[in-house]
Amino acid sequence: MAKVDRIRIYDVARIAGVSVATASKALNDTGRMTEATRTRVKQTAAALGFRPNAMARALTRQRSFTIGLLTNDTYGRFTLPVMAGINEALVDQGVSVFLCGIEDDATLAKVHVDAMLDKQVDGIIATGKRIDRRLPVDLADLPVPVVYAFTEGPADAVTLVSDDAQGARAATECLLALGRRRLVHVTGPEDFASVAARAAAFRQAAGSAAPVLFGAWSEAWGHEAVSRLWSEGPVPDAIFCGNDQIARGVVDALRERGVAVPADVSVVGFDNWEIVSAATRPPLTTVDMNLKELGREAGRLILELAEGKPVEPGIRTLPCKLVVRQSCGSKTLAAIQGEGTLQEV
Amino acid sequence: MAKVDRIRIYDVARIAGVSVATASKALNDTGRMTEATRTRVKQTAAALGFRPNAMARALTRQRSFTIGLLTNDTYGRFTLPVMAGINEALVDQGVSVFLCGIEDDATLAKVHVDAMLDKQVDGIIATGKRIDRRLPVDLADLPVPVVYAFTEGPADAVTLVSDDAQGARAATECLLALGRRRLVHVTGPEDFASVAARAAAFRQAAGSAAPVLFGAWSEAWGHEAVSRLWSEGPVPDAIFCGNDQIARGVVDALRERGVAVPADVSVVGFDNWEIVSAATRPPLTTVDMNLKELGREAGRLILELAEGKPVEPGIRTLPCKLVVRQSCGSKTLAAIQGEGTLQEV
DNA sequence: CAGATCAGGTAAAACGGTTTCTCATACACA
DNA sequence: TGTGTATGAGAAACCGTTTTACCTGATCTG
Numbered sequence: 001m002a003k004v005d006r007i008r009i010y011d012v013a014r015i016a017g018v019s020v021a022t023a024s025k026a027l028n029d030t031g032r033m034t035e036a037t038r039t040r041v042k043q044t045a046a047a048l049g050f051r052p053n054a055m056a057r058a059l060t061r062q063r064s065f066t067i068g069l070l071t072n073d074t075y076g077r078f079t080l081p082v083m084a085g086i087n088e089a090l091v092d093q094g095v096s097v098f099l100c101g102i103e104d105d106a107t108l109a110k111v112h113v114d115a116m117l118d119k120q121v122d123g124i125i126a127t128g129k130r131i132d133r134r135l136p137v138d139l140a141d142l143p144v145p146v147v148y149a150f151t152e153g154p155a156d157a158v159t160l161v162s163d164d165a166q167g168a169r170a171a172t173e174c175l176l177a178l179g180r181r182r183l184v185h186v187t188g189p190e191d192f193a194s195v196a197a198r199a200a201a202f203r204q205a206a207g208s209a210a211p212v213l214f215g216a217w218s219e220a221w222g223h224e225a226v227s228r229l230w231s232e233g234p235v236p237d238a239i240f241c242g243n244d245q246i247a248r249g250v251v252d253a254l255r256e257r258g259v260a261v262p263a264d265v266s267v268v269g270f271d272n273w274e275i276v277s278a279a280t281r282p283p284l285t286t287v288d289m290n291l292k293e294l295g296r297e298a299g300r301l302i303l304e305l306a307e308g309k310p311v312e313p314g315i316r317t318l319p320c321k322l323v324v325r326q327s328c329g330s331k332t333l334a335a336i337q338g339e340g341t342l343q344e345v
Numbered sequence: 346m347a348k349v350d351r352i353r354i355y356d357v358a359r360i361a362g363v364s365v366a367t368a369s370k371a372l373n374d375t376g377r378m379t380e381a382t383r384t385r386v387k388q389t390a391a392a393l394g395f396r397p398n399a400m401a402r403a404l405t406r407q408r409s410f411t412i413g414l415l416t417n418d419t420y421g422r423f424t425l426p427v428m429a430g431i432n433e434a435l436v437d438q439g440v441s442v443f444l445c446g447i448e449d450d451a452t453l454a455k456v457h458v459d460a461m462l463d464k465q466v467d468g469i470i471a472t473g474k475r476i477d478r479r480l481p482v483d484l485a486d487l488p489v490p491v492v493y494a495f496t497e498g499p500a501d502a503v504t505l506v507s508d509d510a511q512g513a514r515a516a517t518e519c520l521l522a523l524g525r526r527r528l529v530h531v532t533g534p535e536d537f538a539s540v541a542a543r544a545a546a547f548r549q550a551a552g553s554a555a556p557v558l559f560g561a562w563s564e565a566w567g568h569e570a571v572s573r574l575w576s577e578g579p580v581p582d583a584i585f586c587g588n589d590q591i592a593r594g595v596v597d598a599l600r601e602r603g604v605a606v607p608a609d610v611s612v613v614g615f616d617n618w619e620i621v622s623a624a625t626r627p628p629l630t631t632v633d634m635n636l637k638e639l640g641r642e643a644g645r646l647i648l649e650l651a652e653g654k655p656v657e658p659g660i661r662t663l664p665c666k667l668v669v670r671q672s673c674g675s676k677t678l679a680a681i682q683g684e685g686t687l688q689e690v
Numbered sequence: 691c692a693g694a695t696c697a698g699g700t701a702a703a704a705c706g707g708t709t710t711c712t713c714a715t716a717c718a719c720a
Numbered sequence: 721t722g723t724g725t726a727t728g729a730g731a732a733a734c735c736g737t738t739t740t741a742c743c744t745g746a747t748c749t750g
Contacts (some may be wrong), residue, residue, distance in 0.1 A: 008737085101428070222623075
């Protein structure tokens, strides 16, 4: 930690032999001056390693090149990829991200939002772990723009979600394309909007009589569902699961029962949570919600809003893509479905 | 998004009938004035909802109340808990955190560090996914203090790591206390410092003849290790695993082999990665590295350094704690070991 | 050749606070 | 009554940029 005094624009100006005003304009490509002067200043600045003080700049520009990211997903399952995307979209615009983890604590959320506003963020991205729940804080009437990503916002807000229906349809159609006919959907709690959307899309593609089993988002529920399915009626030849944890439970239960995956039964998951989907034996074919792209889009949008550009409010739906591994069974599936939303790995 | 002009200290001063200077001093509890004046100003400020502009304040104070968090752990396994701890330590000090994800990309790292310095961060916390690797950027000679948490730093830096040896010892001693005698350690790649430290501690506690199997950090390796152990020499009655993924592979392999856990074999993991350890059947007894506490400590330290207080450089080791679930077998283990580093869940 | 235009540059005023000095006033003391 | 000293408050400088307004020559126009 070397305490060196930073070079100020004042130093650059003095050494380049111009006024501070000229130096500023030269460096920002504004104002009028000979090209010679401009390059001379720029070269001097570069030689001295001048980097403008962002605080001082923010003070006059009324723009801090900083945005706040609010999340209640402390586990990171959904937030991490979103964050990666946001960062990717913002880093080369020179925008930094304040990360604020609020765990469903309204007071904490308020503290963080206030701190962000004090620090003059140019905008806030709100993100969560559930698409149909709001963060425990009201972000309407803030003096800065807000983008909601993977969490519910007010009706007139800019909101980004992944297309649950399209993802579920892709999964179901994949199973049908493989020749499977007795499809079952084993999914999470019925009160999740995603659950309802995926189930509806499943039924639409697989036939309204296709069974849907609601339960918990856990491996244990996957196990239980299998034992229920195999003890009751006709056994399915394909199971589409509401998330990868359930799918893993299903696959494990089938193996223990001596049912071959994918030979006897095809299984498809949802989320593409690699830690689960890649460790399953066999690795899971699953629906990827493209959360990183969703984050990138959120970054782009908050930037546009921060720059005062108009952005159409409303809910934007981003497509999911099916990631084909081994649990569904085909190696030529990509050939069968020629869609852009499909990805062979 | 309501565009309301923020209240400035100027407004507070005018309405309270004092000068800006007095207002500032009143609000910051500095300078001299009658108590009456001070409270009047404070009340006015509160009534108006005045919140000082952090940028302006940082400009004069030379302190931004902002720190940067640099990480290459994009997966979040280790960074997330650390982050949570940092946040916890900093939020009520009014300090915000810039999150910078750099994925082993030196150029990206440099960009982020420069951006952080431009934004006048008061300090930087570097964190990673591996205790014996450095981030791809040199943070020595920075004009701000740096704390290294769960990543390697220069010898004269302030570094925080968890106590691998103590954690491994706790796990091994737990197995011994349960009456197990044929202990095996199944762990990750030999070139990890953590692996070496844990293996050494294991051997020290279990006897130098106790076998150690090095492999990968994966469930698959856990499977393979079991098949190797059960095909070769005498079978163990306790397996201490280098992480929870290996442990889960081990437990699954044992179940498939008809070996009862914990009746026949006790299994202990490492990391307490809940998504793995809690989903294992039976749930894993495992070593928790206390990463959140490590984060909290990192937050405290960077704060002290930022305030100019002296902090003894060197490596600080934080204790792990054993989290007892069902895979090791005892329900009265807590009674056997009376240590403070033990936690029943 | 006077007056208008324009190119190139600078001084000074923001931005919103903090901090250092200075200055009345009141009070104690000789 | 004159002098020295706390005390409370304000004026002004400052932090490091950007931006506005203005100035000075040079060129153009009629």
